[in-house]
Amino acid sequence: MPDVTTPRTVTLLGSTGSIGTQAIDVVGAHPGRFRVEALSAGGSDVGLLARQAATVGARAVAIADPERVGALRDALVAALGPDAPRVEVLAGPGAATDLAGRGSDVVLNGITGSVGLRPTLAALAGGSTLALANKESLVVGGSLVKAAAAPGQIVPVDSEHSAIAQALRGGARDEVRRLVLTASGGPFRGRSRDDIKKVTADEALAHPTWSMGPVVTVNSASLMNKGLELIEAHLLFDVPVDDIAVVVHPQSVVHSMVEFHDGSTIAQASPPDMRLPIALGLSWPARLDVVSPPCDWTQAASWTFEPLDEATFPAVGLARAAAAASATHPAVYNAANEQGVAAFLAGRIGFLDIVETVERVLGEHDGVAPDAVTLEGVESAEAWARARADEILARS
Known part of the structure; x- marks a missing residue:
């Protein structure tokens, strides 16, 4: 202990x-x-x-x-x-x-x-x-x-990865079939690309379940945050990106799941409150007493799960491609997105321009092999991605 x-x-x-x-x-x-x-x-x-x-x-x-x-x-x-x-x-x-x-x-x-x-x-x-x-x-x-x-x-400390770390206590790593990341779907869940072409920053910042900073909230609206989390899960838990699924769960009560080879799935559930994963991050592997209220099992409740609409929200697919492409493509993915979010919050571009710019910048990056990565090389790739994204965004 x-x-x-x-x-x-x-x-x-x-x-x-x-x-x-x-x-x-x-x-x-x-x-x-x-x-x-x-x-x-x-x-x-x-x-x-x-x-x-x-x-x-x-x-x-x-x-x-x-x-x-x-x-x-x-x-x-x-x-x-x-x-x-x-x-x-x-x-x-x-x-x-x-x-x-x-x-x-x-x-x-x-x-x-x-x-x-x-x-x-x-x-x-x-x-x-x-x-x-x-x-x-x-x-x-x-x-x-x-x-x-x-x-x-x-x-x-991300709620999804904290959930996976907790669920992994229920089995050995070689028993894991896949990880399942849950996504709230953000404020634009169920809407088409045409529906969200002209959404405003205020609309993107109106998250239905979580209270977060502006960058993370916009990332959640575009599902870019889920793409970043997919890459993070891949790196944290040594699971191939093809073995990480994303499912939309609007209630944000099941924070993520681990599916095992025998067909069992272990999920971590709690009301949406970041104090719980923060507390676990500070005290791991111990748990603190009374961090947040648990689910109230005496009240009727429904949890729903939906497939991700990758046509409307292509950010997760881009994350899979970035993780598979090279060691520096994820850095480019993130850097181009940060520039796009800043431009969107400043009112200079439309919402869809964010992910479209990320896709263009990723397509122009040559990449570096994992054994050739240096801190300076990563920062150089980031600087290039920011400059290139800014050029594209200036013409949007």
Whole structure:
């Protein structure tokens, strides 16, 4: 059994985002189980970051935007008081990576986007358990991340991959027939491509079951998020992409399933609440007490499952193709999408232009073999993909 008498030390990356704020809720609800040593954020809300530091007693905080250092120091004084012990402040693009590599028991990477790759690698190099909510770093880093990780060092925080990790406790890996990722279907489930040609950003951000940041929410609307999760599952669990199915489950109660060779399927079910996979990421393999309410089995309920409409939502098929094409195609897939989402949220392009641009950029990429991948090579492929996507988007 894990030692629950000594608090686990924790570093939270992306602490002011959706994952980070819920992680702090989990920590606060379980006093004595965790000691938060450090927090990092982009820097857009230094007031919240300072209040978080005061709440958890963090010894260090980091922001990516160096121009916000003065404002952060002022906010820390306001939150902690002028006589409080000094909190170390780091700033710049490498600040989160610095914190990640300091050797906390657990590093929760809740950063959005591929900028989380270097902190992921730093956490693994520092010997920390990596509670991974930043799926992009695994998708982009692929073989680099896998080579850096010791067995069991990465604990998934995405609800789907947390569900699979839990279900895999029910059988040996060589007994697995396939993984089944569930998808809510997003706000445009059941609509045709013609129906969604002119949808707005506000419509795309109106997710029916989950409360998430804007990038992840738009990705969910396009099913791009499910494509990223398919690649992530392939890498995390060493299952071929052809043995990973995606099924639409609008209620978002069954978070994913593992199908075994004998015909059994084990599913993990709970009401949609990210605090549960976050808590498991922090405490794995132990479970914390009373993280979120369970399903109420005294009430009538129906769960439905539908096939994915790949004609309307081709992002999952593109993910399969990217994972099969080369070691850097997934990085290109993600980078082109990030540019497309930013352009869509800014009102410069239409919703369908996002995935169409990803498809075009993927088709132009030559790719690199897994044994030839370097961090610099991955970042170079990403930079090319962003520039090429921007060129295409500018003409949309």
